[in-house]
Amino acid sequence: MTGNPSMKLSVRTAFILLAMLLFASPLMAERNIGVGLHLGGQHNTGNIDSFYQYAQADPQNSMFVGISFKFSAPFAFLRTGVDNSFAINKGNVLEDQSISTDHTSEGLDTYQLSYTAIPVFAGLQFPLQDKGVFYLGGGIAYFLGTGEVKSEASGTAEDISATALAFGFISGMQLHLTRKISLYMEWEYLEGRSKPVTQTSAAPTYENFYVDYTGHRLQLGLMYFVL
């Protein structure tokens, strides 16, 4: 297949101009595109207090590993990535103290959740000379979770899966170790709940238990700057 020579020339010129613009722009300055690997933790995964406000529970703790991608201009950033969580311990509801009047046998015994989160945050960042960067942004995250819950009603463990959209913010700091590598620490807070996925009462027989992804997440990692 042959193309129009003038068309080819125009495309080539456009590419050269684009490349020149890219080189001239701040995007080509150091530490503008980074890929990070981090390890994090979350307390009270599943935020059981929102379902059982007065419960006496030993909540689930999780750790997660994640990959992050950060695109930075001099004063703005876009941060995305993927996080995968693993349960450190099962959540255990010792006494749900449900105040519902017509749920005859409401109660959750144990639960264990793991999830994949895809967050996207954007905001402002504050470069601290050549030492590091402080950043603060808002955004959303999509959660895909799976788990196992055991209720008093059924007496058996049941597999569940649930998705949810969450809203929140990120606050983080990077400490530059070398020209290409930075240590980073981040605090994420996200609010999001799934639709009901399983029942915890013998009557009425409704699915009423939802997965609550709300919570604080702290993570520490290393970022390699491609550009």
Next chain:
Amino acid sequence: MKRCIRTTLVILAIFIPAALTAAPVNGALTLHGGMMPSLGGNLNSYSQTSAPINSTNGIDTINNSASGFDTSPVDRLLGASVGITFKVTFYDYFHMRIGGNYFKSVYGGTGKTVYDDGGDRILKCEYAMWGYDIPVTVGLTIPFWKDMKISFSTGLAYAYGVYTNKFESDAPLEYEGEFKGWALPLVIHLEGEYFLTRQLALFTSLSYYNGSTNVLADRKQDDDAANKDYASIDFTGYRYNLGISYYFKPI
């Protein structure tokens, strides 16, 4: 003793303004907009916790689903806010800020659930909230050369909110509530400014409010005593903002 206190107050009244006049003072005006996840918290009220709805934790536990019923989840409210803040800095490192914010729920709060009223019935739910607040905080600022400032402050806000809810089914059942009230939530505020020029800066902030009103009675005039609802308005939560600041004097 009284004379001593009076003398001290007079001396302070003379010297503090004099010191501030002599101090390097700068003022800044910031326009900002932002988001408020989980506006109003779980929006619980008496009519939701009582039979036949029986939701123990408001919007969080109102969601039920069952096969054969066309339900859709009722999500917590996401709020959007716009505001203006006036900030005075003293000696570059200290500041006081007063602002005004208007906020409104823009996402979530509507959906359909199923409840037990002797038989299974669909319940349509609607939650909404709007309001305004006037935060006053004092704190510290760390300027980083002429490029940026990072500030931290704490204080109080006067917050006024209007929370409405509506529950409808073909039982027939209809509860409609409107709650209006104010509170003085505690405020923790972190902000950063990136200076584009010596007077103009990009602004971002993260605030945490903690406080709610007393329990309020439903203000809907057409409700009879049996339908009277009670709730408090919860202002607790995080707020993320982006905006632009203008300093009256070059930094």
